Amino acid sequence: QVQLVESGGGVVQPGGSLRLSCAASGFTFSNNNMDWVRQAPGKGLEWVAFIYYDESRIFYADSVKGRFTISRDNSRNTLYLQVNSLRVEDTAVYYCVKDRGYAFDMWGQGTMVTVSS
């Protein structure tokens, strides 16, 4: 079955960086587009970034553009999110999501990022 396992979250000071990873299994990762979606504590969902199966198209939410970078390694079945210049408002659970073409399909369990001094 489809499994998406995120890692790399943690506590970081404002201005710091982290690299989030998502290990995918149970489907042909290299054929699928992927997304990151986040959820601040007690708040709603926010789409963060999208990457085409072959990295030919990448899109970001305005709130993270220029600070976050989505990438993938199809040989390792792994999705990444490099998060730089972190702000307190970036504190959230970050979900890795398998895209099904104009919809979000399968969700990982998420990794928590806390930005605090």
Add this chain to the structure above:
Amino acid sequence: QTVVTQEPSFSVSPGGTVTLTCGLNSGSVSTSNYPSWYQQTPGQAPHTLIYSTNTRSSGVPDRFSGSILGNKAALTITGAQADDESDYYCVLYMGSGIWVFGGGTKLTVL
């Protein structure tokens, strides 16, 4: 700025029918927004219910249905059950690769 609107909360009696909506602060929702719906219980990851307006995700019971009602997308739950008590989120595709979620509806079954 695009804002996707949802009812903050809703309640339904067990066995009853409820319709949650998903609108835009400016303009109408259409099938070109590819509205989809997600269910989330506290502490859990979201679960996909409906995509492309009205297509049920695999394993989702047919008492969940999606549609366009007037100028909004809608999620209808028929024969509500206790374990339907969850947060429900819609998301709309705004073009140019951009998705915007609604603020979510907290559904109470009582």
